[in-house]
Amino acid sequence: MSKINPIAAPHTHSGTSTTNIMYLVVLALLPAALYGVYLFGLPALTVLASCIVSALIAELACLQLQGKRSLAALDGSALLTALLLAMSLPASTPWWIASFGCCFAVTLGKQVYGGLGHNPFNPAMLGRVMLLICFPVELTNWQAISVPDIGAQGIMLNQAWLGIDGISAATPLANLNQLTNWQDLALGKHAGSLGETSALLIALGGVFLIWRGIIRPYIPLALIGGLFVPATIAHMLSPNDYASGIAHLLSGGAMLAAFFIATDMVTSPTSPRGQLLFGAGCGLLIWLIRSVGSYPEGVAFAVLIMNACTPVIDHYLRPKIFGAQSLFKRNKGV
Amino acid sequence: MFNLKPKPFSGGVHPKGYKELTQQQSISRSFTPDRVYLGMQQRNGSMLSCLVSVGDEVFKGQLIAKGSNDMTVPLHSPVNGKVVDIKPYLSSHPAGIKSQTLVITCNGEKQWGEDFPPSDYQKLDHEQLVQRVLDAGVVGLGGAGFPSGIKLRLARKAKVHTLLINGGECEPYLTCDDRLMQEHAAEIIAGINIMLKAIGANKAIIAIEDNKPDAIAAINAASEDFSNFSIKVVPSLYPMGSERHLIKAATGIAIPPGQLSTAQGILVHNVATAKAIYQAVRFKRPLIERVITVSGDAIESPANITVPIGSLVSQVIAECGGLKVEAKRMIAGGPMMGQVLPSPFVPIDKSIGGLLALSEDKINHRNSQDCVRCGNCVKVCPMGLMPFQMAAHSNHDDWQGAQQFGLDSCLLCGACSYICPSSIPLVQYFQHAKSNINAQRSMMQKSNLARQLTEARQQRLAKEAAAKKAAKASKRKRPARARVSQGETNE
Known part of the structure; x- marks a missing residue:
């Protein structure tokens, strides 16, 4: 017989977890994000990637500083914040501005309050507002869409899609x-x-x-x-x-x-x-x-x-x- | 979300049932333990006084202990045999508290000690019916363990018009009520008729969850002759077996918080209790055994089994083939509300309706994380509370804050803990808070009582002193002996 501690009921669980929920939300966001990449090309991909990487790094650093489990950086919440912030930025945003916004969102928007579950404000929106106030020009410079042509010669990527010469609109x-x-x-x-x-x-x-x-x-x-x-x-x-x-x-x-x-x-x-x-x-x-x-x-x-x-x-x-x-x-x- | 069937109450969860483990097997009656352990302390804490001593021969059904009032139901010997010991022994309390326990060895004979001719309940009046139920030591077999006779008597006083029979059995794994309804439908119906007479009601509703089609058919067939019986098939949703929620699902009436169902004219009894009441009234048979479900993925051959009260959990599990894998947790009751058994050598008492041995896999225990305020607990709470807020207050020992968020209405049904994605042990917090509030309340009562006693004593002392003074004064005034003695006798 194993040792039995007095544990309160219930003695079963539905199996849902926070991480599970976070990744389902990320999954639901993916079609719109990928469509954004299709419309705006490589600049959009750059913004997405820089946001995700910087958010994960910021999350990991905060967890380390607090002496928490560093694996918790992969619980999906930082990824979701990064994705939401990236999706609300213009595709032409320079990568360093996007990264800065994400670091701000994760650290000052969430971790300083005690991490996931304790933040009073939506971290992504906090990051978005900070960027809008600090970088008003970059944050309102909207790139025109540049959809790749799919024709007889295969997929033709134009210059704007590749981010070489974007047109504002x-x-x-x-x-x-x-x-x-x-x-x-x-x-x-x-x-x-x-x-x-x-x-x-x-x-x-x-x-x-x-x-x-x-x-x-x-x-x-x-x-x-x-x-x-x-x-x-x-x-x-x-x-x-x-x-x-x-x-x-x-x-x-x-x-x-x-x-x-x-x-x-x-x-x-x-x-x-x-x-x-x-x-x-x-x-x-x-x-x-x-x-x-x-x-x-x-x-x-x-x-x-x-x-x-x-x-x-x-x-x-x-x-x-x-x-x-x-x-x-x-x-x-x- | 896209389920279009209207739910009878908001909230609730759908835990996986595992009822197929035992649903198709008829109740096994062969089990006889070699000895039984009968605790003298009841669930409500009151003690029984023992009527036998070590060395006495006892027969099956013999009264062996009784309480000081009707709230403490008497205890009868579940076996023929001999009292071999009276000693402190484990009870089914989750903390492993010991209480004075009678140990009776069993000689293997199965016949009852006394036989009574079957009596016709129609010829007994309601008080006689209640007395027989009380004498038989019948308690609610649904889990609460409240004396059934008292419940009937109170219901009569409250002028109850409808008797609702709980065949919900919403806990996963448990199928003993289901099997009882299939195999003893006629006795249950007869028990319901006795209860109707005892409380003076005329309408009976039997509510059964829709996942028990065989039980519904059996009860339907047995109650055909009675026009005042109706069967209500309720959707299977946890916690359907909760009294308030079953009433809402079966009659549409929502009992206001803080009120008893009898105030609305409805009395709820469990199907197993109905059968026990039938036995008690018709044959004067005391409650000495009950049907329990022995199940869980660690049990070799899960079954429904008739168990004499006082059998040890280990004996019952051995009867069901023992364990096939390591049981991480042994539970008395169902997985949603059951209590952890402190040891396998605990005796079964009258309120235990199920015995589960679960492996680590089925318990699905995870370390709790911070609350992310997802609101799932609010969504599933059948009482319309905000469990995460109650937990936050309980966590900071703010019992009043927790009460303001509805702690007093909490059923401890466990739906919130079950659904919580952060695996927060919400029910544990609530139990902790509730026991603290209860402790505070009883402290208050004690100090109130002490104060009253002190005040009364002071008054009495003052009175005595005054009387003495008066006597002295009168003594001085009137030295005549005869008058003094008269004055003394007057005092």
Whole structure:
């Protein structure tokens, strides 16, 4: 007989693990990331690679400094942060800026708070905002897409794809209200951040996560609603000044935010009603910053502001206790 | 996520069942231990007083220990034999606490000591029915071990109108209730009728999970003649066997937190208890044995087996062919809520419904990591609590904080620990917090009692002093002897 310690039930486990969840999210992000490489070519690949490598190195260094298991650097969280940050950067971002942003995100965005699970803000968005403030020129220099031609002679890679001579172009966000062709937006054939262009692939990845039970549908739905509804109302009142709801949804980082950034489990509320409020708040703030604020894109700011609200939301918007009459009774009671 | 069937309550998990290990085997009745160990301490901590002494011959069904009140059910000898020892021995408490234990050797004979002619329950009134259930030492066999007679009596007082019979058996591995329903459907139905008469209710609902089609068919056939019986097939979802959740699934009523189900007119009893009550009332048979599931991947031949109360776990496992691989953990009950057995030499008590021996592989234990606030525990909590918040408060010894997040409503069902991707032992934190809160509460009660006693004593002393003074004064005033003696007798 082996030694038996008094251990509390349950004596079985579902087998899920944090690492498992992280890699599933990475998997769901991959199609959109690879599509970005297809659209923008080698510069995009450089940004992705430099982000991933620098994030892993920063994570490893932090773990070493804290005397933790260095294998934990491979738990997928640093990889996910790197991937999200890279996908929200323009493909033409110099590699050292991307690396700097990633190191910042992992160390000051996550590890200084005690590592995975303790950070109040989404690390990738923290890195994104820091870069936007420190390197405004590089972070708003959008490379035009340069899709490789697939013809009779095989795949023809043009110079822009290889990163030799990129052409800048305006992103649809710069003049959202003149936009009419939303099919191009949905498919992603436009300038923009390297992983944010194809709303369709991102949404597919998101649906995959919902199907696997990794995320719940409340935050994506509420964010989409919170962005779409005010945008549509404003557009109906004044079509020349305000872009349509569809244009808002399909451009910039809105879809990536809805399915991957706002749903970051560490920094979002846990109860269904809290998640609905959080998502709707993100959506509304994105619209406000884009339409009224001075920045063309508001995803990062919106998510960070709502991250700050998460503890309060979690404290007040708890689920209803089984059989309880009303929420108010219960918050007062006990 | 894309499951379109509506769930009867939010939350819950679907642990892998492993019921196929024992589901198809009928209950084995051949097991007789060579000796039994009967602890004198009950689950609620109260002690029984022993009625026999070392060297006494006892017969099967003989009353051998009884408690001071009805909350402490009497104990009967499960075998024919001789009392050989009364000594402190291990109990099934997970910490291996010892209690005074009767050891009876068994002479192998199986007949009952006394025979009673079968009695017709219709001719007994409700108090007589309850008394027979109490005398037979029947406790809830679902796991809580509350005296069934008391439960019936309280239900009558609360004017219960519906009796809900729990055939949920949502714990993985366990199939003893399933087999009981298949093999003893008629006795269970008769037991339900007795209970209905005892509590004065007229409606009975038998709730069975949909993964037990044979049990559903058997109960259906047995209850055909009774128009007041209905069978409710509930989806298999853990923790369906929880009283509140079964009521919600079977009747749609959600019992408010802090309220008992009887306040809503519903009494819940387990199927095995129904059978025990039938035996107790019809044949005056005390509860001296129960059916348990012996299963797990380390057991050579898993089975459902009738076990005399007091048999040792090691004997029962030997009866089931022993262990085929090393058992990393032995559990009394199911894997979700069962308790770790401190040793294989623990006697089976009335509340143990399953015996599992699990290998390391099935336990799937991993070291816990930091919470990533994924919210899975919130999603699966059947009580609508936020387990990760409760755990955070419990971790910092902030019991009140944990209570504010609903610790008092926690069932300790283990769904949160089961699903937690960081493998945080949430239930362990909650048990720790709950026991601390209980300890605080009983300390408070004790100090309150002590204060009351001190105050009463002081009052009494003051009164006595005053009386003495008065007596002295009257003595001085009235020296006449006769009057003084009269005054003394008056005092």
